[in-house]
Amino acid sequence: MSAAALALPVVRGRLTERAPLAPLVWFKAGGAAEWLFEPADIDDLCDFLSRLDPATPVMGLGLGSNLIVRDGGVPGVVVRLGKAFARVERLDETTIRCGGGASGILVSSAARDAGIAGIEFLRSIPGAVGGFVRMNGGAYGREVKDILVECEVVLRSGERRMLANADLGYTYRHSELPEGAIVVSATFRGHAGEPAAIGAEMDRIAAEREASQPLRSKTGGSTFKNPDGHKAWALVDAAGCRGLKIGDAQVSEKHTNFLLNLGSATSADIEALGEEVRRRVKAQSGIELEWEIQRVGIAK
Incomplete structure (x- = not known):
């Protein structure tokens, strides 16, 4: 067309x-x-x-x-x-404004250089600010809702609008951002800290991720949300899914809440593997895992 x-x-x-x-x-x-x-x-x-x-x-x-x-x-x-949407600027001693296309590494590094603590956890989340804001991204005991002051979005109509933290209806890995809205910037607030100490915490987080997650693989990150009172990876492991494969898609043996493309997996293979994991976990534990990974588009 x-x-x-x-x-x-x-x-x-x-x-x-x-x-x-x-x-x-x-x-x-x-x-x-x-x-x-x-x-x-x-x-x-x-x-x-x-x-x-x-x-x-x-x-x-x-x-x-x-x-x-x-x-x-x-x-x-x-x-x-x-x-054009990946710029980060310091607004005051504890606040930075970040473009919707800025990565977690860029944002946390800019905060470190500005002596702003409390934002280090973004170092561990793969993705960009727009995604963090939409899904209330979090790790290491912190979530975007803990640091977001406001965000600017462009609605499907083309209208620009500022939304405060309270407007987003944040819950675990979920927001009530309007359908079709594109996050073009976000303002985050931390607290004053020493750049060296902030950098050391970022290094600790990076080393912990490297040790526990398959970072150098073709993966989508954390696959399933943690159910109340449970860790998704433990439920997947208990259901015997570590290393499970469909085609070239595999449940990571290093961290069972990660799915991998070993080389030539189709998206259908990856999604089918996730659904099989959900089926086995439900059969083994009675708990229904919810996808954290967003699945979009048309099946072939």
């Missing part, structure tokens, strides 16, 4: 038809976006969405870490925030 057929607005950024998404997600699997839009700046994004047919679906894409893109691809427009 051509741009003319879809009547897509003219943009200053980049608009690509049938853009492969597998290279942009950590699993390195899945289909193409009908259209991939990489806006030049916030105004470009607002203008595009305001003039785009309201019936055209829109999905935001960050660093692709917590995502299965199904093999049939994603209809409509996928919006990917690039370098």
Whole structure:
């Protein structure tokens, strides 16, 4: 389908038809976006969405870490925030404002350099600010809801809106961010600290992750939410799923709440493996695991 057929607005950024998404997600699997839009700046994004047919679906894409893109691809427009949305600036002694495309490593490092503590945990979360805000990302006893002051979003209509922490209805790995909203920036507040001590805590977190998680594999990160009173990895392990395979998809032997693409797994293989894990855990423990990884697009 051509741009003319879809009547897509003219943009200053980049608009690509049938853009492969597998290279942009950590699993390195899945289909193409009908259209991939990489806006030049916030105004470009607002203008595009305001003039785009309201019936055209829109999905935001960050660093692709917590995502299965199904093999049939994603209809409509996928919006990917690039370098223009990856800036981090210090507002005062304890507050930083971060673009929606900024990575957890960049944000935590900027906070360290500014002497702002309490944000170190973002060092351990793969992904970008937009995803953290949407899913209330967390690790090591902290969550985004603990540090978020406010965020700026562009609604599906193209309208810019500021949302306070209280507006987002945060619960465990969930927010009530409006459907189709793209997070373009977030303001985080920590507390004063010594850069050396903050850096040491970041190093500790990085070393712990390296020791316990399959970081150098094609994976999507933490697969299932931790049920109340339980650890998902322990339930998966107890159900005998460590190392379980479907095609080239495998449950990690290093950390059983991670699924791996060993090389040529399809997204269908990866999702089927996750569903088989859920089935076995339910049969063994009576507990129904919930996906933490977002699954989008059309099955082939």
